Amino acid sequence: GVATYRLPAARGSGFTLLGAPQVTATLNVTGTFPYIAARLWDVDPATNTETLVARGLYRLSSTSPDGRQTFQLHPGAWHFAPGQIPKLELLGQDPPYARPSNGTFSISVSNLKLTLPTH
Numbered sequence: 001g002v003a004t005y006r007l008p009a010a011r012g013s014g015f016t017l018l019g020a021p022q023v024t025a026t027l028n029v030t031g032t033f034p035y036i037a038a039r040l041w042d043v044d045p046a047t048n049t050e051t052l053v054a055r056g057l058y059r060l061s062s063t064s065p066d067g068r069q070t071f072q073l074h075p076g077a078w079h080f081a082p083g084q085i086p087k088l089e090l091l092g093q094d095p096p097y098a099r100p101s102n103g104t105f106s107i108s109v110s111n112l113k114l115t116l117p118t119h
Contacts, residue, residue: 031105
């Protein structure tokens with residue numbers, strides 16, 4: 001139940017995320033009370049460790065959950081050092097950060113675009 005997307009490793013001197021990461025994707029939803037829990041990680045391949053950088057919840061409209069959707073994770077500032085990899089996870093639950101949905105649902109994700117505002 002987890003969709004994972006990895007960006008290319010940071011090059012040069014790395015880069016600094018400054019603001020709210022934005023996810024845009026085409027969604028196809030079945031079931032009731034759907035939501036997406038999104039987490040952005042900084043993966044260090046040298047030590048095989050991950051650091052949570054940002055997260056957010058997106059509750060889909062019950063009347064029009066399908067189609068192209070855009071949502072943001074909580075804003076912040078984080079430096080991705082050279083060689084480190086930004087990784088986005090999309091989940092259908094994230095307790096205890098968010099309580100589980102009252103319904104049962106599935107979400108198909110396609111044409112995903114992750115935008116990281118940088119300084």
